[in-house]
Amino acid sequence: MSAAGGLENALWAAKKHRCSCVQLFVTNQRQWKRTPLENDEAETFIRTRRETNITPAVVHGSYLINLAAPDPTTYKRSLAALADEWQRSQQINADFYVIHPGAHLGKGEKAGLNKIVTSINNVISTTNNCHCRLLLETTAGQGTCLGHRFEQLAEIISRVDRPELLGVCLDTCHIFAAGYDFRTPESFNETIRQFDKTIGLEKLKLIHVNDSKTDLNSRVDRHEHIGKGFIRNRGFRNFLTDPRTRKLPFILETPKGLSPGRRNLDMLNLATLRRLAK
Numbered sequence: 001m002s003a004a005g006g007l008e009n010a011l012w013a014a015k016k017h018r019c020s021c022v023q024l025f026v027t028n029q030r031q032w033k034r035t036p037l038e039n040d041e042a043e044t045f046i047r048t049r050r051e052t053n054i055t056p057a058v059v060h061g062s063y064l065i066n067l068a069a070p071d072p073t074t075y076k077r078s079l080a081a082l083a084d085e086w087q088r089s090q091q092i093n094a095d096f097y098v099i100h101p102g103a104h105l106g107k108g109e110k111a112g113l114n115k116i117v118t119s120i121n122n123v124i125s126t127t128n129n130c131h132c133r134l135l136l137e138t139t140a141g142q143g144t145c146l147g148h149r150f151e152q153l154a155e156i157i158s159r160v161d162r163p164e165l166l167g168v169c170l171d172t173c174h175i176f177a178a179g180y181d182f183r184t185p186e187s188f189n190e191t192i193r194q195f196d197k198t199i200g201l202e203k204l205k206l207i208h209v210n211d212s213k214t215d216l217n218s219r220v221d222r223h224e225h226i227g228k229g230f231i232r233n234r235g236f237r238n239f240l241t242d243p244r245t246r247k248l249p250f251i252l253e254t255p256k257g258l259s260p261g262r263r264n265l266d267m268l269n270l271a272t273l274r275r276l277a278k
Helices: 009-017 037-054 072-091 109-124 151-157 172-177 186-200 232-241 265-277
Strands: 023-024 057-060 097-098 133-137 165-169 205-209 250-252
Touching: 009 023, 009 037, 037 072, 037 097, 057 072, 072 097, 072 109, 097 165, 097 205, 109 151, 133 151, 133 186, 133 205, 151 165, 151 186, 172 232, 186 232, 205 232, 232 265, 250 265
Parallel strands: 023 057, 057 097, 097 133, 133 165, 165 205, 205 250
Antiparallel strands: none
């Protein structure tokens, strides 16, 4: 939800849509420049959250952050942005802070994973009394993006100095594009089995629920409205009804706007998911 005009506005928007959880940006996600988060802004968000009873509150990291960046300037900015946004997430008492692991940009998977681990450890070393969990988001594997295999995420988590601070955000569009099928009960069970064996289901804290404009194993990240892409309704029904996943928070990241009939697209997608959850 948009936080334009004040972070608390994301909470009111979520309440209007009858949501129980929300995701927002705490900075301009497409600019390095950022202004400090004032204490009164954070306090207003915390107070509004009590009023709206929205939980969990999730912060999504800037799209510019690349913790595997080979360019020194981009890498330095990414580290600073990670530290700043994680601190802001703490300041507003957010439950989770979600980031994309990073892209190695030609330096290779091993070098990229090493740099991501070093980056997170660098920020963790300056973090005290952390109550906001850092979630690594699964990716589609587009270009040189890391995090499209469960094994990559497991390696990062196992190698950081404080693995208890990390968890995973699973994006349905991304894992589908990365080659993990879940459209039948059998393929869903196999994907969940692989996740549990490789990472551990106790690390799965959040699901980004999006259909995919591209087919299985396309390695292309393009979100689509629920039931309108290649995943279709049956894949989402598995996540929404299985005891291992149905109680997790689900966040929509589908395209915003109005339908041809002038209906709010968020409301249409939510209605589809609520129907499938039954």
